[in-house]
Amino acid sequence: MQVARPPVSDPAAVTEVTPRRRRRALVACALGLVVCAVVAVASFGYLALKLGSIGRVSVSGIHPVGPGSPQTILLTGSDSRAGETASQAQQFGSAAQVAGQRSDVIVLIHLTPATGTAAMLSIPRDVFVPIAGTSSSNRINVAFTTSPSQLVATIEQNFGIVINHYAQEDFSGLQGVANAVSGVCMNFPYPVRDGSPNGTGNESGLNIPTAGHHTLDGAMALALVRSRYYQYLVNGAWRAEGTGDVGRIQRQHSFMRALASKAIHASLGNPLTANAVLGKAVHNVKIDTSYTTLGLIRLALHLRSLHPSGMPSFTLPYVAVTNYRGYGDVLLPDPAQDAAVIAAWLSYGSSAAKVATPPPTVAPSTVTVRVLNGSGVAGQARTASDALQAAGFRVSAVGTAPTLQHGASVLLYGPGLKPAAQTVAAHLGGPVTLQSSKQAGSEVVVTTGSAFTRVTGGAPAPGPAAAPTTAAVPPWDPTPC
Numbered sequence: 001m002q003v004a005r006p007p008v009s010d011p012a013a014v015t016e017v018t019p020r021r022r023r024r025a026l027v028a029c030a031l032g033l034v035v036c037a038v039v040a041v042a043s044f045g046y047l048a049l050k051l052g053s054i055g056r057v058s059v060s061g062i063h064p065v066g067p068g069s070p071q072t073i074l075l076t077g078s079d080s081r082a083g084e085t086a087s088q089a090q091q092f093g094s095a096a097q098v099a100g101q102r103s104d105v106i107v108l109i110h111l112t113p114a115t116g117t118a119a120m121l122s123i124p125r126d127v128f129v130p131i132a133g134t135s136s137s138n139r140i141n142v143a144f145t146t147s148p149s150q151l152v153a154t155i156e157q158n159f160g161i162v163i164n165h166y167a168q169e170d171f172s173g174l175q176g177v178a179n180a181v182s183g184v185c186m187n188f189p190y191p192v193r194d195g196s197p198n199g200t201g202n203e204s205g206l207n208i209p210t211a212g213h214h215t216l217d218g219a220m221a222l223a224l225v226r227s228r229y230y231q232y233l234v235n236g237a238w239r240a241e242g243t244g245d246v247g248r249i250q251r252q253h254s255f256m257r258a259l260a261s262k263a264i265h266a267s268l269g270n271p272l273t274a275n276a277v278l279g280k281a282v283h284n285v286k287i288d289t290s291y292t293t294l295g296l297i298r299l300a301l302h303l304r305s306l307h308p309s310g311m312p313s314f315t316l317p318y319v320a321v322t323n324y325r326g327y328g329d330v331l332l333p334d335p336a337q338d339a340a341v342i343a344a345w346l347s348y349g350s351s352a353a354k355v356a357t358p359p360p361t362v363a364p365s366t367v368t369v370r371v372l373n374g375s376g377v378a379g380q381a382r383t384a385s386d387a388l389q390a391a392g393f394r395v396s397a398v399g400t401a402p403t404l405q406h407g408a409s410v411l412l413y414g415p416g417l418k419p420a421a422q423t424v425a426a427h428l429g430g431p432v433t434l435q436s437s438k439q440a441g442s443e444v445v446v447t448t449g450s451a452f453t454r455v456t457g458g459a460p461a462p463g464p465a466a467a468p469t470t471a472a473v474p475p476w477d478p479t480p481c
Helices: 011-052 088-091 140-145 148-159 173-178 218-226 245-269 271-283 293-302 336-348 381-388 420-423
Strands: 055-057 071-077 103-112 118-123 129-131 137-138 166-171 185-188 191-194 210-218 230-232 239-240 285-286 314-315 317-321 331-335 368-373 393-401 409-413 432-437 443-448
Touching: 071 148, 071 173, 103 137, 103 140, 103 148, 103 336, 118 245, 129 331, 137 140, 140 148, 148 166, 148 443, 166 173, 173 218, 173 245, 173 271, 173 317, 185 245, 210 218, 218 245, 230 245, 245 271, 314 336, 336 432, 368 381, 381 443, 409 420, 420 432, 420 443
Parallel strands: 055 285, 071 166, 118 314, 368 393, 368 443, 409 432
Antiparallel strands: 071 103, 103 118, 129 137, 166 285, 185 210, 191 230, 230 239, 317 331, 409 443
């Protein structure tokens, strides 16, 4: 049985329903777009307001560039005690006890916006150099005590590095960001603590009682990055890792990458976290006056594909000298090694970069190699030796060398053996320095550095994939979870 449909008394009424609904849909869509636009403008305005609140500092001697250009930023971590909490003042010294500020961290970050990549180069604060604008030499962090401008001039004068921008942050800012993301997980292979110069007490407050994963809150994160007398517990005995400021630099790099990765990930998933991170990040930062708010936003957009966890780090090479001319223990620059590491750091991420090492020119089977471990990483020389033999080289001996105080591996070669050394270099992952030495005799002597990664099958392809990688982490240092 069919149900009769009611008659349509006014056909025109039917034709009016669809356009009316369509207009309503269009109005709703337009209102939605307006709301989205308002939210976007408000978000942009809020971001601009936050970034605009960052403190500015006048720095002479820099060479500003636009946000889309390759650029080098000098980042200093101030150890000023101004603004410390009562507990921090008790741990690290109050502003009255430790007046002024020194650069506890000197990091140069080279950004390549076109490829969305970045690399860090640290200058140890005890590197002893002529201080720009004076007739004397001293530790490089003394230049910062006078002004950022003098530090910029000192770096350019001694190492030929052109600095485009400047940023400064005190460690309490790092502590605030760590708390804003609910801590940062680090995996400690051993229980660790900080020591002190006289062997008693705990200088920074670092105290990780058990091996394994630990989420570091702001206070413990600060203790980790400030630790200069790092100790780890093995078989019931505390051992000092013994590298002082250099080891601290490596741990700072590792933690900073982990913190940046956590901050970005947490901020993308939670607007409240993003607001907290941004608020803490901008509160304790100062940047040079050439930065504009719009420029900062544009730079961030250029680097939106950057993954901090994969950012490689380098440390400027040096020669350690004890009791130097009444200045105590200092680190002297090593010009040849410095130039090699700086070149590797600057070339990272460049779309036009080419591998500095020429392709192999002689057969591996005709090259005799002696492999020495200069990184301190257990078993590295044997691993490299086995891989070089598998690649066709003849290995005469495996041994240990004094630890290299920089990341690059060193290849010594005797008279007429440069092509052989280039062949070996083409098989080594990480930055490599070649040096002529009569002591090498008829062999190529390979001393692996901390940035050595592996032995490859031959000359690597040019471009970012062939760039040096982050230095190997010592077995006692923590790594991100």
